[in-house]
Amino acid sequence: MGLNVMNKVMSNKWIIALYVLPALLLIGVLIFIPLILTGYYGLMEWDGIGAMEYIGLENYINAIQDAKFWDSALHSFLLALFSTLSLIVYLAISLILASKIKGADLLRKIYLIPMLLSSVAIAQLWIKVFNPTNGMLNSFLVAIGFENPPAWLAEPSVVLYAIFIPILWQYAGFYILIYYAALKNIPESLVEAAKIDGATPLQIALKIKMPLIMGVIKVTVVLAVVGSLKYFDLIYVMTGGGPNGASEVMASYMYKLAFSSNDFGYGSAIGFLLLIITLIVTVIVRKATATKEEIQY
Amino acid sequence: MGRIGYFFLYLCLAIVAVFQIFPIIWLFMFSLKDNQEIFSGSPFALPSEFRWENYAKVWEGGIGLYFWNSIWITGIAIILTVLLASMATFVITRMQWKLSKLVLGLFMVGLMIPIHSAIIPLFSMFLNVNLIDNPWSIVITYTAYNLPITMMILLGFYYTLPREIEEAAIIDGCSVHRMFFRIILPMTTPVMSTTVIINMIYNWNEFVFVNTFISSDKFKTLTVGIQNFIGQYMTDWGAIGATLIISVLPILLAFLFFSNKVVEGISSSAVKG
Numbered sequence: 368m369g370l371n372v373m374n375k376v377m378s379n380k381w382i383i384a385l386y387v388l389p390a391l392l393l394i395g396v397l398i399f400i401p402l403i404l405t406g407y408y409g410l411m412e413w414d415g416i417g418a419m420e421y422i423g424l425e426n427y428i429n430a431i432q433d434a435k436f437w438d439s440a441l442h443s444f445l446l447a448l449f450s451t452l453s454l455i456v457y458l459a460i461s462l463i464l465a466s467k468i469k470g471a472d473l474l475r476k477i478y479l480i481p482m483l484l485s486s487v488a489i490a491q492l493w494i495k496v497f498n499p500t501n502g503m504l505n506s507f508l509v510a511i512g513f514e515n516p517p518a519w520l521a522e523p524s525v526v527l528y529a530i531f532i533p534i535l536w537q538y539a540g541f542y543i544l545i546y547y548a549a550l551k552n553i554p555e556s557l558v559e560a561a562k563i564d565g566a567t568p569l570q571i572a573l574k575i576k577m578p579l580i581m582g583v584i585k586v587t588v589v590l591a592v593v594g595s596l597k598y599f600d601l602i603y604v605m606t607g608g609g610p611n612g613a614s615e616v617m618a619s620y621m622y623k624l625a626f627s628s629n630d631f632g633y634g635s636a637i638g639f640l641l642l643i644i645t646l647i648v649t650v651i652v653r654k655a656t657a658t659k660e661e662i663q664y
Numbered sequence: 665m666g667r668i669g670y671f672f673l674y675l676c677l678a679i680v681a682v683f684q685i686f687p688i689i690w691l692f693m694f695s696l697k698d699n700q701e702i703f704s705g706s707p708f709a710l711p712s713e714f715r716w717e718n719y720a721k722v723w724e725g726g727i728g729l730y731f732w733n734s735i736w737i738t739g740i741a742i743i744l745t746v747l748l749a750s751m752a753t754f755v756i757t758r759m760q761w762k763l764s765k766l767v768l769g770l771f772m773v774g775l776m777i778p779i780h781s782a783i784i785p786l787f788s789m790f791l792n793v794n795l796i797d798n799p800w801s802i803v804i805t806y807t808a809y810n811l812p813i814t815m816m817i818l819l820g821f822y823y824t825l826p827r828e829i830e831e832a833a834i835i836d837g838c839s840v841h842r843m844f845f846r847i848i849l850p851m852t853t854p855v856m857s858t859t860v861i862i863n864m865i866y867n868w869n870e871f872v873f874v875n876t877f878i879s880s881d882k883f884k885t886l887t888v889g890i891q892n893f894i895g896q897y898m899t900d901w902g903a904i905g906a907t908l909i910i911s912v913l914p915i916l917l918a919f920l921f922f923s924n925k926v927v928e929g930i931s932s933s934a935v936k937g
Contacts, residue, residue, distance in 0.1 A: 373834050378760040382840045387767060390752040390811050394774050397786065397808035402777060404785035415788065460680055463673045476923050477681050479930070480688065483915045485869035487887040488908045491894055492691050495901065503690050506707040540684060541930060548931045597778035600871050604891065618780040625784050626876065635784045642781035649776065 402642060409636030414629045426636035435612060436637060439620040440644070442527055446534065446616065447595035447648075453535050454542060454587055461546035462572045475547050479540035486537075486600030493533040494520065494605055520606055523613035530605055530614055534598065542587055549583040550576060585656040592652050596645050617641045695719070695905025702901045718906040722893070725903075727910055729882065730889030737799055737885055738867040741806035746859050748807065749814035750852065754844055756815075757822040758830065774812035779872065787876055799883045805873050810866055814859045817932050821855040861922055862929035868915055886911045 409426050411419040430436050460478075464471045481489065496503045499518035508516040519529040553576060561571050577584075599618035602608065608615035608623065621641060625634030694702055695718055696711040705712075752771070756764050786805065787796070795801040825848065833843040849856075871887045878884055881892070890907050897903040919926050 373831055374760065376834050376840060377758065377830065379840065380761070383755045383759055383761050386751040386755040386844075390748040390815075391767060391770070393748070393804065393808040394771065394811055396789075397805055398774050398777065398782060399770075401782035401785035401789065404788075405781050408784060408788075415784075416791075460677065463677060466673075468673065468677065474677055474681055476919075476927065478684050479927070480916070480919070481684055482930070483865055483869075483919055483926070484688075484912045485871065485887045487869075487871050487891055488912050491890070491904065491908055492687055495691070495694070495904070496687055501703055501707065501901075503687065503707050536684065536687070539680070544927060544931055593776070593778075597780060599780055604871070618778070621780060622783070622872075625787075631784055631788070638781045638784055641778055645776075645778050645781075 405635050405642065406639040407635075408632060409639045411632040411635070413632040413635075415625065415631040419632070422632070426633045427640070429633065430636050430640055435615070436617075436620060436640075438612060439608075439615040439617050442614065443596050443598065443616045443618075445527065446531060446598060447592045449531050450535065450538070450591040450595045451588055453539070454584070454591055457539060457542040458546055458577075458584070461543050461550055462576065464543070464547050465550035465576075466568065466572075471547070475540070475544055477540075478543050481537050481539070482541050484537075487604050489533055489537055490601045490604035493530075493536075493601075496533075497529060521610060523610050526606060526610065526614045530602055533605075534601055537601070538591075538594070542591070545583060545587055546580065549580040553579050585653075588656055589649060589652050593645055593649055596648060597641065617644070691905055692909055694901050695909050696902070697905075698902050699900060715902060718902040719910065722897075722903050722907045723910065725896075726881075726893060727886070727889065727907055730884055730886045730893075731910070733799065733883060733889075734868055734885040734887075737802055737806070738864060741803050741810070741867050742860055742863045744803070744807040745810045745814050745863050746856055749811050749818055749859070750849060750856065751844070752811070753815050753818040753822050754848060757819065758825070758848075771812045771815050774809075775816065779809060783872065783876055790877055796877055797879045797883065799878070801877045802873055802885070805877070806863075806867050806870065810863050813866075814863060817859050817862065817929055818852065818855055820932070821852055825851065857922075858925050858929040858932070861918060861925045864918060865915055865926070 408419075410421060410423060412422045412425075413419040464475060468474070484492075495501075497505075497519040499505055499516075499521070502519075504519070505516040517525050520526055522529075557575060557579070558571055561575050566574070597618055598616060599622065602614055602616055603619050603622065606614045608619045617637065618641060621634050621637040623634075624630045624637060628634075690707065693709075693711060694707070696714045696716070697705075698715055698718075701712060752767075755761075756768050790796045790798075790801045829847060829851075830843060833847055838847075869887060870885075874885050874888045875891075878888065881889075884892070890911050893907055894904050897907070
């Protein structure tokens with residue numbers, strides 16, 4: 368009897384609705400409906416306040432022919448590339464950290480600190496670091512003998528790479544934390560067995576530890592790529608996409624179109640393309656990194 | 665591995681630590697200097713005297729109000745998020761209904777979407793219901809956008825709760841509400857505190873929603889507020905440094921005291937991507 372009552376109580380539809388609907392309603396109204404509307408607004412000529420005028424696929428066709436959009440997409444993909452390559456460095460650091468290093472716990476927490484700061488604070492701090500005359504970086508470069516270090520954020524040819532540095536700085540600790548946790552989960556017995564068989568530390572790292580955490584590595588690749596494609600905050604605050612579009616990324620270009628040029632229709636079309644590109648790339652990265660058999664411990 | 669090998673490994677780790685931490689130390693140092701010292705002295709030198717007046721100046725100059733806005737908006741959004749996420753996670757993991765998997769899937773999809781793709785319609789929705797330049801638009805947006813991540817952190821814990829707790833409660837004639845609020849919710853305190861910390865970091869640092877939905881100075885939070893504020897003090901590095909330190913201090917203090925919770929929350933939020 369007890370079980371019957373239990374099943375009845377635990378499948379009460381009213382209670383289920385009461386508990387799940389507030390949350391569902393919030394994500395429905397504030398996340399999913401806006402996403403759909405973005406695609407719809409993309410079909411409109413609209414300044415954000417006045418009446419909308421249906422113009423079919425014109426905005427989307429314009430976007431595909433818009434060199435500025437493709438430049439910003441290229442910059443976003445470059446960031447994705449650098450973020451993914453930097454994972455190799457983070458993985459190496461994590462392998463060192465996880466190899467019985469004293470103070471590893473403290474170190475990984477120190478590495479994480481930049482991730483706790485707001486993008487605005489990071490941006491303002493790095494504007495100062497990159498300051499051409501009094502910044503930390505150029506003072507250091509001059510001190511070690513460079514004569515004319517660049518004005519990092521004002522130079523169209525270097526600005527994009529300059530702003531990658533604080534972005535990588537911000538997230539390094541995050542990836543190291545993830546890898547470290549995964550490496551610590553590897554059973555000690557596997558490593559010991561390999562040692563008895565005469566494997567060197569490098570062999571253990573590459574042939575035993577790496578394959579065992581491949582699942583986590585794939586997740587981080589997806590996170591790095593997708594996170595880069597939609598990246599916005601720091602770039603918007605540090606350079607506003609400038610000088611002259613040299614550091615523009617997809618999200619900052621979209622934001623400017625809508626909220627600076629009041630071109631809400633075209634901005635929405637770019638926003639929708641950003642969503643589609645992100646989803647497609649997520650699927651591709653997942654497929655590309657998928658393996659048939661998952662490794663068993 | 666020999667001594668030299670270990671020395672080399674430690675050196676690598678130390679270089680990374682310096683790279684990660686030194687810009688923040690440098691910021692703290694110039695927040696205590698005046699312009700003359702910053703522009704003529706070495707950027708790596710300690711301040712000749714600690715000019716705490718930089719902090720007093722920016723606090724009275726308007727940072728205090730932004731600070732208070734950040735506190736109450738962050739706080740209310742945290743309460744709403746953790747409560748609604750706990751309720752939804754409870755019925756998804758513990759109660760029996762056909763659509764539970766689908767609904768869970770919807771929340772998890774919410775983890776992946778780029779917020780910028782939603783921001784234009786959100787802006788026009790809030791404009792239509794007169795919530796533009798109203799801090800409540802920020803509160804409900806934070807709540808909605810943090811629900812998926814919060815639920816993801818809660819899920820694992822809810823799945824492991826033993827069935828016997830609910831059985832015993834129901835056989836004793838306890839209602840589901842009582843069971844949830846008096847028994848289940850208190851049991852999840854450890855994981856709830858993790859979600860509180862993670863939500864605190866996200867809300868405190870959030871920029872683009874406030875920047876888009878709020879125009880009055882009196883409603884701005886710290887992230888957007890300091891952005892304007894720094895405009896005013898463009899050339900006064902000491903004041904800018906003090907402003908930035910004040911804005912990051914609450915999160916750094918939370919990290920100092922609850923670093924394990926932060927680490928736990930950040931790693932569990934990434935497990936599934």
